[in-house]
Amino acid sequence: MTITDFPTTASGVRSPIPDLHAPSPGERALAAARFQLAEASRFLGLDDGMHHMLATPRRSLTVSVPVRREDGRLEVVQGHRVQHNLSRGPAKGGIRFHPATDLAEVTALAMWMTWKCALVGIPYGGAKGGVAVDPAALTPRELERVTRRYVNEILPLIGPEKDIPAPDVGTDEQTMAWIMDTYSANAGYSVPGVVTGKPTALGGSLGRAGATSRGVQIAALQALTRSPEGATVAVQGFGKVGALAAQYLADAGCRVVAVSDAGGAVVRSSGLDVAALRAHAAETGSVHGYRDADPLSRDELLELDVDVLVPAALEGVITADNAPRVRARLVVEGANGPTTPEADLILAGNGATVVPDILANAGGVIVSYLEWVQNTQAYSWSAGEVEVKLRDLMENAYRAVAELAAERGLTLRQAAHAIGVGRVAEAHRMRGLYP
Ligand code: NAD
Numbered sequence: 001m002t003i004t005d006f007p008t009t010a011s012g013v014r015s016p017i018p019d020l021h022a023p024s025p026g027e028r029a030l031a032a033a034r035f036q037l038a039e040a041s042r043f044l045g046l047d048d049g050m051h052h053m054l055a056t057p058r059r060s061l062t063v064s065v066p067v068r069r070e071d072g073r074l075e076v077v078q079g080h081r082v083q084h085n086l087s088r089g090p091a092k093g094g095i096r097f098h099p100a101t102d103l104a105e106v107t108a109l110a111m112w113m114t115w116k117c118a119l120v121g122i123p124y125g126g127a128k129g130g131v132a133v134d135p136a137a138l139t140p141r142e143l144e145r146v147t148r149r150y151v152n153e154i155l156p157l158i159g160p161e162k163d164i165p166a167p168d169v170g171t172d173e174q175t176m177a178w179i180m181d182t183y184s185a186n187a188g189y190s191v192p193g194v195v196t197g198k199p200t201a202l203g204g205s206l207g208r209a210g211a212t213s214r215g216v217q218i219a220a221l222q223a224l225t226r227s228p229e230g231a232t233v234a235v236q237g238f239g240k241v242g243a244l245a246a247q248y249l250a251d252a253g254c255r256v257v258a259v260s261d262a263g264g265a266v267v268r269s270s271g272l273d274v275a276a277l278r279a280h281a282a283e284t285g286s287v288h289g290y291r292d293a294d295p296l297s298r299d300e301l302l303e304l305d306v307d308v309l310v311p312a313a314l315e316g317v318i319t320a321d322n323a324p325r326v327r328a329r330l331v332v333e334g335a336n337g338p339t340t341p342e343a344d345l346i347l348a349g350n351g352a353t354v355v356p357d358i359l360a361n362a363g364g365v366i367v368s369y370l371e372w373v374q375n376t377q378a379y380s381w382s383a384g385e386v387e388v389k390l391r392d393l394m395e396n397a398y399r400a401v402a403e404l405a406a407e408r409g410l411t412l413r414q415a416a417h418a419i420g421v422g423r424v425a426e427a428h429r430m431r432g433l434y435p
Contacts, residue, residue, distance in 0.1 A: 024100075024102055024104060024105075025100060025105065025315060026100070026102040026103070026105030026106070026108065027102075027104040028315075028316055029104065029105050029108040029109070029315040029337045030105070030107055030108040030111075032108070032315075032316075032341050033107075033108040033111045033112060033337070034055055034111075035341045036341070036413065036417050037051070037054060037055055037111065038051065038055075039414060039417065040414070040417035040418050040420075040421040040422070041054070041421065043408075043410075043414065043418050044418060044421060044422050046421075050425055050428065050429075053428065054421065054424060054425065054428075057083065057084045057085075057110060057111070058083050058084060058085055058086055058091075058125075059082070060080065060081075060082045060083075060103065060106075060107065061081050061082075061153075061154060061157060062078060062079070062080050062103060063078070063079045063080070063081075063150065063153035063154060064076050064077075064078060064079075064153075065077050065078070065079045065131060065146055065149050065150045065153060066149065067133075067138075067142060067145050067146045067149065068142075068145060070139055070141065070142060077131060077132050077146065078102075078131070078132050079130065079131040079132070079150045079153065079154070080101075080103050080106045080129060080130050080131075081106075081127065081128075081129040081157050081158070081163070082103070082106045082107050082109075082110040082127060082128055082129075083125065083126075083127045083157065084107065084110035084111045084113065084114045084127060084128075085111075085114040085125040085126050085424055086125040087125060087424055087431060088117065088118060088123055088124060088125055088427045089122075089123035089124045089125055090124055090159075090160070090161055090162055090163055090164060091113075091125045091126060091162065091163040091164070092113060092117060092122075092124035092125065092126065092127060092163070092164050092166070093109065093110055093113040093126055093127035093128040093165065093166065093168075093365075094109075094128060094129070094165065094166045094167055094168030094171070094364075095128075095129035095150075095165045095166070095167070095168055095171050095175070095179075096109070096128070096129065096130040096131070096168040096169045096171065097130075097133050097134075097143075097146075097169070097170030097171050098130065098133075098134070098169050098170050099132055099133065100132070101130035101131065102130070102132065105130065106128045106129065106130040107128075108315075108337060109130075109168075109336055109337075110126050110127050110128040111126060112126070112336055112337065112357060112358055113127060113128060113365070114126025114420070114424055115358050115416070115417055115420030115421055115424070116357075116358040116359075116361075116420065117365060117369075117420075118419070118420040118421075118423035118424050118427075119358055119359060119397055119400075119401070119416055119419050119420035119423070120359075120362045120366055120393050120394070120396075120397045121396070121397070122366060122369040122393070123369075124164075124365070124369065127163050128168070129150075129154065129165055131146060131150050133146055133170075135170045135171075136285075144178055147171075147175050147178045147182070148178055148181075151178070151179050151182040151183060152182060152186075155182075155183065155186060158183065158194060158195075159183075159191075159194055160191060160193035160372065160376065164193070164195060164196060164368070165179060165194075165195050165196075166195065166196045166197045166368045167240065169239070169314070172197075172240065173197060173198060173199045173204065173209070176195045176196070176197045176198045176199075176204075177198055177199055179195045180192060180194060180195050180198055180202055183195070192375040193372050193375035193376050196208065196367075196368035196372055196375075197209075197364075197368060197371070198371070203371070203374070203375050203380075204371060205367055205368075205370055205371035205380070205381070205386055206380070206383040206386055207370075207383050207386040207387055207390065208364075208367045208368065208370075208371055208386075209244075210244045211363045211366065211367035211368075211390060212240070212241045212245075212334065212361050212363045212364030213240075213241055213242075213243075213244030213245040213247070213334070213363070214244075214248055214363050214387070214390060215360065215361060215362055215363015215364065215366065215390065215394050216241065216245040216248070216249075216310060216312070216332055216334045216360055216361060216363065217245060217248035217249055217251075217252060218363065218390075218391060218395065218398070219332055219355045219394065219398060220308055220310070220330070220332045220355070220360075221252060222355075222395065222398045222402075223330055223332065223355050223398075223412075224307070224308070225329075226307065227253075228249070228252045228253045228254050229253040229254075230253065230254070231253075231254045231255065231307040231308060232255050232256075232257050232305075232307050232308070233246070233249050233250075233255065233256045233257065233306060233307065233308045233309075233310065234256075234257060234258040234259070234301050234302075234304045234306045234310070234328070235249075235256065235258070235259045235260075235310045235334075236260050236298070236301055236302060236309070236310065236311045236313050236317065236335075236338075237260065237261060237311065237313030237314075237334070237335060238260065238261040238277075238278075238281055238286075238287050238312075239261065239312070241312040241361065241364075242259065242261075242310065242312030242313065242334060243259075243274075243278050245310050245312055245334050246272075246274045246277075246310075247274045247275065250271075250272075250274045254307075254308065255270075255271040256271060256272050256274050257269055257270075257271060257306060258272070258301050258304055258306075259272065259274075259277065259287050259301075260287065260296070260298045260301045260313075261281070261286050261287050261288075261313075262313075263285065263287065263288040264286060264287065264288030264289075264295060264296075264298065265287070265288075265295070265298045265300070265301045266290050266293035266294065266295060266296060267294050267295075267296040267301070267304070268292065268293040268294065272290075272292070272293055273292060276290075276292065277290055277293075299322070302317065302322055302325075302326060303322065303326060304327065304328070305328075306327070306328050307328065307330060308328060308330045308332060309326065309330070310331075310332050310333075310334050311331065311333055311334060311335045311338035311339070312334030312335050313335055313338070314335060315335065315336060315337035316337065316338070316340055317335075317338045317339075318331070318338055318339040318340065318343045318347070319342065319343050320340065320342035320343055320346065322343075323339075323342070323343035323346035323350075324346055324350070326343075326347060326350075326352065328352060329351075329353065330352065330353050330355070331352060331353070331354045331355070332355045333354065333356055333357040333360045333361060334360060334361050335357065335361070336357045337357060339354060344413060354411065354412060354413060355398075356412055356413035356417075358416050358420060359397055359398060359401055359412065359416045362393075362394065362397065363390055366389075366390050366393050366394065367386060367390055370386055370390070397416075401415045401416045401419060402415075404418060404419060
């Protein structure tokens with residue numbers, strides 16, 4: 001990637017809509033991230049130099065990860081770690097294990113992390129990692145080998161003061177434990193603060209496992225213009241974020257009527273028993289086949305007539321094609337980048353409110369930050385203390401975004417980006433350029 005790849009400028013010309021036909025989903029995600037940055041740059045009046053600096057990742061590392069399969073074969077997969085911006089503190093961002101992940105996707109996700117950390121006011125820059133593997137196709141031992149070798153390859157970049165990974169799609173507490181162990185073995189002593197989302201036995205924070213979903217619930221309840229009691233909800237993606245978001249929204253009185261995952265979708269208009277569904281998914285690996293509901297196509301779920309739609313799977317699922325049929329009044333983005341810029345325009349035109357990813361799913365990085373603070377102080381907080389701090393940071397960020405949006409006639413996404421990008425640009429200005 002070079003600066004000349006950026007098709008947009010901050011100097012007054014409305015940014016072109018990104019190319020929907022870009023070759024890979026990752027490139028489409030990066031086009032969307034750049035479009036959002038260009039809009040924010042124009043709103044903030046940033047000059048072209050600052051815009052280009054913010055559009056350019058600070059460092060990108062692509063590595064080959066050789067893995068010995070159980071049958072003795074050697075396979076090589078690609079991994080990436082992108083540090084998008086370090087102006088406000090160490091880089092922070094999850095690691096994704098997914099067969100379709102590529103450098104462009106990881107770059108987009110890293111850029112969104114930069115704005116998200118700035119928006120919620122935690123002292124981090126943005127990063128992301130990815131390995132192009134399907135974790136479901138590997139044995140646990142193979143997965144451990146991939147993880148450790150990938151970490152070994154990106155070792156020069158990461159560290160508690162440099163870049164702190166966390167879970168994302170396809171990775172979990174166990175992955176984080178292997179990362180901590182690999183890093184610590186190389187350092188010669190235990191370094192719990194190198195990674196967050198660890199098991200509590202290794203210094204993981206209470207409340208981290210459900211933090212992103214708790215944040216989604218907080219954001220949804222802030223944005224709902226009606227009582228949560230009986231409000232209908234559909235959730236796309238029933239993994240770490242989606243399953244607990246469904247649970248917490250049900251706990252708040254909402255009626256979760258439909259959920260989906262890669263294996264299928266289920267619907268029950270009188271409301272799903274989310275706890276029973278989670279038990280079914282834990283046992284079978286999917287919501288598919290759950291008895292107390294009807295099957296539904298995964299695409300139909302996005303178009304249900306519900307109060308709240310929570311996309312909590314992957315990028316680019318609400319597009320110009322299906323946005324005209326999205327009937328939810330409120331979309332709360334548990335996933336990163338689920339709505340394309342074209343779809344954003346259509347949803348706004350239809351009067352739907354979208355709580356954007358960098359706000360709605362920030363609960364995860366907030367509690368990751370709290371975990372890192374606890375690790376660096378060798379101290380731990382109770383679940384209640386963590387929850388209070390999470391709620392405070394989420395509600396403050398939501399309020400700031402909603403106020404700016406109302407004052408300046410922006411969508412919540414435009415306002416969230418204006419705040420996040422503005423804080424990062426300010427940090428750059430104050431630090432100046434070296435040399
Ligand atoms: P996960 O791997 O735990 O779950 C992903 C879920 O999406 C799975 O249930 C999978 O089956 C489902 N899925 C995949 N393709 C689908 C499709 N076409 N239709 C319906 N469902 C599909 O991942 P996660 O950690 O829950 O992450 C989900 C999203 O949330 C990602 O965009 C991620 O970047 C974002 N996010 C995660 C965290 C976190 O703390 N884990 C924090 C912030 C944002």
